[in-house]
Amino acid sequence: MASTTKEVLTDLSPIIKVYTDGTVERLFGSPHVPPSPEDPTTGVSSKDTIISPTVSARLYLPKLTHPTQKLPILVYYHGGGFCVESAFSFFDHRFMNLLSAESVALVVSVEYRLAPEHPLPAAYEDSWDALKWVCSHVLDQTHFEKDQWITNHADFNRVFIGGDSAGGNIVHNIAMRAGSESLPGNVKILGAILSHPYFWGSNPIGNEPKEDIEQHTVYRLWLFVYPSAPGGIDSPLINPLADGAPSLAGLGCSKIIVCLSEKDLLTARGLVYAEKVKKSGWKGEVQVVEIDGEDHCFHLFDPQTEKAKNLIKRLASFISH
Template identity: 40%
Template structure:
């Protein structure tokens, strides 16, 4: 079971640290996620995905996309964890909700400052009129789980200190002027959706004085489990290829020796904390009809309802995993953004319900 840890705790990841060097072709591959990552016998890691980044837009002028400014703020100099803060155009000292966002990438690739995530979180901030904190967390296999979870929890601890504005403590001026710390939400897609859940578990029972977690948004979350469900029982085809890929990702991300019923993988498994302990009551789960992770997300949603949570499930018909990133012009993207915005700005006169985007 996860234990709520203070930010000052020194998390020792040295046993999982793997040097990042160029990989000699003569070395044997000891682990691989095809098309994504290779680990060689000397511990060298090769990431096979584009790792380009984009700088923040520090001003709210015409050069900033959709009137959103952004800046990078280091949370923990020791680990290198930082957030990219996105500030939409607001009126005066207007206070708005805060969204803490975790990018996807199978726990081992991706970045808060990659073009795809910079553009998407920028769009969320613009559409929903919220301050977004996109988290650059540590990744596997150099830092296996739960490092990313502790990084996310550390961001919440930092946010609480910002909200308390203790005398002499540095306070970000954007947050000081515009953040409504009583309305903080967690969100993430794919592996980031998994991180959202685990950060919520870490926050269980944490009585912050400065901030309040109101809800969570999980987009196509990455969960697993030993018992086969849905497409996983199909004997061949695309589902089995994805199953092998998924096994490889969990193998390099989970603690050594862990199986897929480990709480980090299976939030509804026999060894996982009760969902009723989650700090927030409102949860929005997005699934895509063609996504091979869909059945796990639906199972999670059903367990949330049984646990008494105010959960909604939104299905995007005809779409695949994280379509909003790879097909941003899809007709389903705009309704999805609106649903996210409505979730953080609920109207008391309109009851929540399950809808398809």
């Protein structure tokens, strides 16, 4: 009898597995949940929208104090190593409701295409397109139907981008692109939130593994999601500190907050990144938050702990001040 066991082509447990027949098994993530007209915990309303044939988003509108209130707008990119999770997943939906309420900001949480079906740079292109779509709402004439929440409530002098893990990596790369390419209506990004950003490279920093580094999941994951990356693991897209990477002085925003956790393997590199930005000649303001005793993106998995609540408050004050 023929064996029905499928052969594994790529095993990146506990994140994702790909089989020789092309099947993709996503091992990590939370179930998709619908948007809600009014979240019972926060009072935030949410709805889904289609931006383009490849990009959609979930929008979050906090409780308004008056009907024409203008709010900061946050374009957010979820984490998941470019290959798992979703803007529509339970973890992200819960976190966006809390952040929108605390910061009183209109949030656009972007659903970009995932690897391996859509290897990078697909997610970068989708993320840039989503930001352009948001900014296009300032123009009088557009080739699409404008979203009323954005038209009525977005303050385009207070545009933020944010993301966690792979989403934090996207934020860095979007900010770099915004430094050299103008956005519709010449909108400027005020601030960028890099939460536990996914950066890596061939030269270990801090507590990163020193032996067999090519076998480490964090290393293998990048080559899995972007097999054709120019420079491999030292592509400036994953390693902004690499030799020959564009100067960090080119970041196209006015302030940055980098959030890191003590036990996270990505923290040492995140700290060096923040230092390099400060020393690059970039004219903006850099804030660094390091949370003791916590691990990678802890606030998404349990936002009710004191430390998670404090981090959400800190992010909210970054957006509202």
